[in-house]
Amino acid sequence: MSTTALTLNDVSMIYPDGDSEIKALDSVSMEVAAGEFVAVTGPSGSGKSTLLAVAGLLQQPTRGTIEIGGVDVGSLRAKDRTTVRRDEIGFVFQQSNLIGSLTALEQLQIVAHLRGEKPSDATDRAKEILDRVGLRDAAGRRPHQLSGGQRQRVGIARALMNTPTLLLVDEPTSALDKERGAAILDLLGEVTHERGVATVMVTHDVEHLGSVDRVFGMDDGVLTVHDTDRGLQPA
Ligand code: ADP
Numbered sequence: 509m510s511t512t513a514l515t516l517n518d519v520s521m522i523y524p525d526g527d528s529e530i531k532a533l534d535s536v537s538m539e540v541a542a543g544e545f546v547a548v549t550g551p552s553g554s555g556k557s558t559l560l561a562v563a564g565l566l567q568q569p570t571r572g573t574i575e576i577g578g579v580d581v582g583s584l585r586a587k588d589r590t591t592v593r594r595d596e597i598g599f600v601f602q603q604s605n606l607i608g609s610l611t612a613l614e615q616l617q618i619v620a621h622l623r624g625e626k627p628s629d630a631t632d633r634a635k636e637i638l639d640r641v642g643l644r645d646a647a648g649r650r651p652h653q654l655s656g657g658q659r660q661r662v663g664i665a666r667a668l669m670n671t672p673t674l675l676l677v678d679e680p681t682s683a684l685d686k687e688r689g690a691a692i693l694d695l696l697g698e699v700t701h702e703r704g705v706a707t708v709m710v711t712h713d714v715e716h717l718g719s720v721d722r723v724f725g726m727d728d729g730v731l732t733v734h735d736t737d738r739g740l741q742p743a
């Protein structure tokens with residue numbers, strides 16, 4: 509039986525907009541299992557990044573509940589939410605957001621250092637993960653010495669450093685050419701399955717979703733389920 513890693517229950521995010529309001533998320537419910545790779549596609553402005561911000565505890569939703577690893581995170585104090593974010597959630601963004609002065613290995617080590625881990629343990633794990641994402645020989649390089657695809661691989665490796673329950677990925681291929689983008693999606697699928705992490709990736713790229721287990725659509729804040737026979741249906 510698979511365990512549910514992420515549950516969103518009737519989550520809405522409403523921004524004020526002058527006299528009116530923007531429903532960035534409109535009663536979104538979804539469940540993602542450990543080891544499952546889920547994609548959410550939709551046009552720009554449809555609410556995809558907001559979905560990740562809310563699931564990643566970067567923003568409090570206007571309504572609804574979020575559970576990560578079975579814990580209702582809405583009921584946690586701010587300090588405990590920060591701990592959940594650090595220890596249970598990995599983020600990968602469109603730009604890899606690496607620190608310019610640090611080597612690939614150091615980008616990973618600092619993540620473990622921030623939560624007080626023993627440096628030797630962290631170094632062993634960092635090397636193992638860099639090896640897994642195909643960067644064994646690039647461990648000593650700084651971001652400017654890496655290609656865009658390699659930087660994105662460091663970003664993925666860094667997100668895996670704390671063995672997260674949940675991996676949240678925002679438009680990981682939009683700065684890459686097709687071939688490198690497809691390789692990144694394959695890698696995300698592989699690490700999701702082999703490490704048992706629940707991965708939610710948002711993208712407006714509907715090509716190369718072969719490694720994805722389920723595809724949702726997002727339209728004006730409404731989540732839809734992609735059904736190959738019937739098109740998009742309410743989730
Ligand atoms: P996507 O990632 O699909 O492009 P977003 O989640 O970024 O969409 O945005 C969804 C909607 O919410 C858009 O209409 C956007 O303008 C609006 N929005 C996003 N963040 C904010 C904010 N902090 N304040 C007000 N409106 C916002």
Ligand code: MG
Pocket residue numbers: 556557558
């Ligand atoms: Mg976005």
